[in-house]
Every structure is written in C-alpha cells, then in structure tokens.
Amino acid sequence: MNAPADGNATIRAYDFDAALETAGLNLTPQSIDILQLNVTKLCNQACRHCHVDASPARTEAMTRETIEQCLRVLEAHPQIGALDITGGAPELHPDFEFLVAQATALGRHVMVRHNLTVQLDGHPVSKRAMDHLPAFFAQHKVEVISSLPYYQQYFTDAQRGGGVFKKSIEAMQRLNAVGYGIDGSGLIFNLVYNPVGPYLPAAQSELEAEYKKHLQQEFGLHFNGLFTITNMPIHRFKLHLQKSGQYAAYMDKLLAAFNPAAASGVMCRNLISVDHTGALFDCDFNQQLGMTVRPRSTIFEFDYDALMQRRIRFEDHCFGCTAGAGSSCGGATA
Amino acid sequence: MSHYFESDDLKKFGDIGRHAKSLADQFFKYYGAVTGTDGALTKREKSLIALAVAHSERCPYCIDAYTTACLEAGANPEQMTEAVHVAAAMKAGITMVHAVQMNNHLDKLVM
Numbered sequence: 001m002n003a004p005a006d007g008n009a010t011i012r013a014y015d016f017d018a019a020l021e022t023a024g025l026n027l028t029p030q031s032i033d034i035l036q037l038n039v040t041k042l043c044n045q046a047c048r049h050c051h052v053d054a055s056p057a058r059t060e061a062m063t064r065e066t067i068e069q070c071l072r073v074l075e076a077h078p079q080i081g082a083l084d085i086t087g088g089a090p091e092l093h094p095d096f097e098f099l100v101a102q103a104t105a106l107g108r109h110v111m112v113r114h115n116l117t118v119q120l121d122g123h124p125v126s127k128r129a130m131d132h133l134p135a136f137f138a139q140h141k142v143e144v145i146s147s148l149p150y151y152q153q154y155f156t157d158a159q160r161g162g163g164v165f166k167k168s169i170e171a172m173q174r175l176n177a178v179g180y181g182i183d184g185s186g187l188i189f190n191l192v193y194n195p196v197g198p199y200l201p202a203a204q205s206e207l208e209a210e211y212k213k214h215l216q217q218e219f220g221l222h223f224n225g226l227f228t229i230t231n232m233p234i235h236r237f238k239l240h241l242q243k244s245g246q247y248a249a250y251m252d253k254l255l256a257a258f259n260p261a262a263a264s265g266v267m268c269r270n271l272i273s274v275d276h277t278g279a280l281f282d283c284d285f286n287q288q289l290g291m292t293v294r295p296r297s298t299i300f301e302f303d304y305d306a307l308m309q310r311r312i313r314f315e316d317h318c319f320g321c322t323a324g325a326g327s328s329c330g331g332a333t334a
Numbered sequence: 335m336s337h338y339f340e341s342d343d344l345k346k347f348g349d350i351g352r353h354a355k356s357l358a359d360q361f362f363k364y365y366g367a368v369t370g371t372d373g374a375l376t377k378r379e380k381s382l383i384a385l386a387v388a389h390s391e392r393c394p395y396c397i398d399a400y401t402t403a404c405l406e407a408g409a410n411p412e413q414m415t416e417a418v419h420v421a422a423a424m425k426a427g428i429t430m431v432h433a434v435q436m437n438n439h440l441d442k443l444v445m
Contacts, residue, residue, distance in 0.1 A: 195406075
C-alpha cells in the first residue's frame with residue numbers, strides 16, 4: 001500500500017475494513033457491558049493529544065433530561081454492568097454527582113475518567129473548589145481512572161501542560177489518603193499511559209511495574225493498574241501530526257503494527273458511547289468524529305437488541321486501537 | 335541536487351536485498367532476533383545499546399530509529415542521554431588508551 005501524503009485528500013489509502021478482511025476478521029458486537037457517557041467537553045486542561053479537543057473554553061454539556069434517560073436505560077438493562085463517565089473533566093458537569101449517586105444506587109460499577117488536576121484547579125468557569133472529589137469518589141466506591149503519561153515530570157508536562165505533573169502527584173496523594181490504590185480498601189485507582197508523541201506504548205505490564213517502583217520510591221504513591229492507550233490520529237493530535245509533517249509516518253506505523261489479536265478485543269464490541277446530546281456511537285473516538293451508530297439512534301430510542309445487530313463503523317483512526325498490543329479505554333487488548 | 339541521509343530513505347532499508355535477496359533475508363532475520371525481542375537483555379536495554387552505537391557510528395537513520403525504539407520500550411530521555419554518554423566515554427577512552435602505545439614508542443625512541 002502506498003502511504004498517502006499528509007492531509008485529508010488521500011486519507012482513504014488507510015483502509016481499516018480492508019485490513020480486517022485480509023485478516024479474516026468480522027468484528028461484530030459481542031455485548032453492551034458498558035455505557036460510556038461523555039457528559040461535557042469542558043476541562044480545566046487542554047492536553048496536546050486530547051481527542052475530544054476539550055478545554056476551559058468548551059461549553060457542551062449533557063442536559064439533566066438526557067442524564068436521567070441514561071439512568072433509565074441502565075435500570076432497564078441489568079446486562080449493562082458498568083457506567084464509564086468521561087469528558088472533558090466530567091466532574092465539572094453540574095449533575096455529575098447526581099449521576100454517580102444514582103448509578104451506584106442502581107448497583108452499577110461506576111468508572112470516572114478523572115484528570116487529577118481538577119481537584120486542585122477547581123472549576124475553570126465558576127471557580128468552585130473541587131477538593132471534595134476524593135471523599136466523594138470513596139463514598140460511592142467509584143473506580144478512578146487517571147492519565148499520567150509518565151512517572152516523571154518531563155513527559156507529563158510536555159503532554160498535559162506545565163505544572164501538571166506536580167499537581168497530579170498531589171492529587172494522587174489525596175486519593176491514596178482516602179484509600180484509593182491501597183490494598184484491602186476496595187477502592188480502585190488505575191492510571192493511564194499515553195505516548196507523548198507519534199509512537200506506540202511500551203509493554204503494559206513492564207511499564208506498570210516501573211510506574212509502581214518509581215511512584216512508590218519517589219513519592220510514596222500507590223495505584224492498582226496501568227492502562228496503556230495509543231494516541232488516536234484525530235482532532236488535536238492529528239492536527240499536530242499534520243503540522244509537524246508526521247501524519248503519514250504515524251499512520252504507516254499503525255498500519256504496519258496491525259495486530260489481528262488486538263483487533264478482536266476492540267472495545268466497540270462491548271460498549272455504547274453517548275454524547276452530550278444523547279446520540280449513540282460505537283466508541284468515544286467515533287463520537288468525536290460525529291460517526292453515530294448506524295442506523296442513527298439516541299439514548300431516548302435505546303434498543304439493546306437492535307444495537308447488537310448493528311454494523312460497527314470503522315475508519316482509518318481505528319488502526320490506533322489495533323496496533324501492537326492494542327488499545328482501549330481499559331488498556332492493551334492483546 | 336541529491337542528498338545523503340534523507341530520513342525517508344530509511345524506508346528503503348528493506349531494498350538492500352535487491353541484488354542479494356537470500357543474504358538480506360538472513361540478515362533481517364538475524365537483526366530482528368537480536369534487536370526485536372526480549373532475551374537475556376530486555377528490548378529496552380538492547381534499544382539503549384543500539385542508540386549508543388548509532389551515535390558512536392554516527393548513523394542518522396539509526397539515531398532516528400532507535401530514539402523511537404527507546405521511547406516505545408518505555409525508556410526516558412535521561413536513560414537515553416546516559417546511553418549516549420556511555421558511547422562518548424568509550425570513544426574518549428578508546429582514544430586515550432592509545433596513549434599507551436604512544437608512551438611505549440616514546441620509551442623506545444627517547445634515550
């Protein structure tokens with residue numbers, strides 16, 4: 001396959017469906033175990049790799065009516081065991097705590113994509129303090145999942161902004177103080193590694209061991225597991241790749257590292273993603289690209305059986321989930 | 335005007351088999367076995383060694399390739415820079431140890 005030049009004109013040269021066909025794979029839905037809600041694009045940070053293009057300037061937010069409908073869908077479908085709340089910084093949504101409390105009351109496992117620094121930065125618009133979050137998470141036994149691109153400042157601040165590493169360490173100490181990541185507490189605290197550029201993550205288990213060693217030795221910190229996630233070539237990161245002339249090389253790398261075993265475990269086979277308007281998507285990346293499930297549907301028309309029959313939509317960015325050891329919201333897939 | 339060491343030329347590495355495919359195939363099999371897998375040394379350790387050699391041998395292709403390989407093996411800039419210092423120290427040591435030969439010859443020449 002000829003590599004296309006940077007830019008959109010020749011993007012179709014990276015044909016994910018053809019790669020699946022060559023590998024003899026037919027990736028159909030297996031279940032809907034997780035309902036993943038992107039409740040707001042507002043964030044106290046503006047990370048360079050963010051596939052949501054989240055920032056303090058964003059205003060998109062899910063309405064209370066849509067949140068209540070998501071809860072009704074959870075209540076009506078006990079087979080959906082987990083709620084995964086993301087953003088932006090989801091804690092900045094005014095109904096975030098209502099959503100968590102109601103979902104846990106329904107007996108669902110709740111995961112929150114928590115960026116750590118929001119604890120210290122507070123709300124970027126209202127300036128409301130957010131330092132109560134560790135206690136709130138612990139009260140509801142939420143699984144906390146937080147990005148920390150490396151166990152050192154250099155990579156972390158390069159990707160997430162100056163001063164983020166220091167604040168992240170302090171926020172992690174606060175989470176540890178209420179029991180998160182501490183053996184026997186039952187409070188799960190996982191970290192996420194993203195490469196700080198157009199390269200693939202190192203082996204998840206090796207990185208996890210190194211993170212644990214360094215964060216414990218240097219900061220006395222504890223966490224449960226590390227998820228390695230590949231940077232998706234969309235939005236802000238794609239723009240960076242194009243501007244720096246690295247887009248084609250990155251896509252070539254993802255294509256060359258296509259791993260059928262990783263492809264079989266892609267997360268879109270087991271979740272449904274919901275945007276702030278209530279529209280449904282195969283994953284959060286498709287959501288950010290406006291690629292709704294086919295046929296288009298919303299949380300107000302949620303039909304489990306129909307969704308299980310849908311054809312998952314793939315595009316060239318999907319090579320990000322199938323390269324090397326694979327990538328998903330829960331880390332490596334192979 | 336053509337140039338040496340265009341970064342895009344690294345993609346043509348596989349073409350070295352154009353006129354001697356069997357030998358190239360054997361080389362790449364060996365190369366992959368040595369550098370691409372964990373053995374008695376980890377992939378990261380091998381990548382750091384390769385990065386150091388890339389500098390001492392002054393190969394721009396290899397510096398690009400093994401900077402990326404080190405990152406993909408989880409190495410950080412401190413470790414990578416130390417590896418380059420090992421190469422530099424070896425180069426300096428190799429230069430300096432030749433002074434023994436100089437001194438030997440001085441001893442022979444000087445009455």
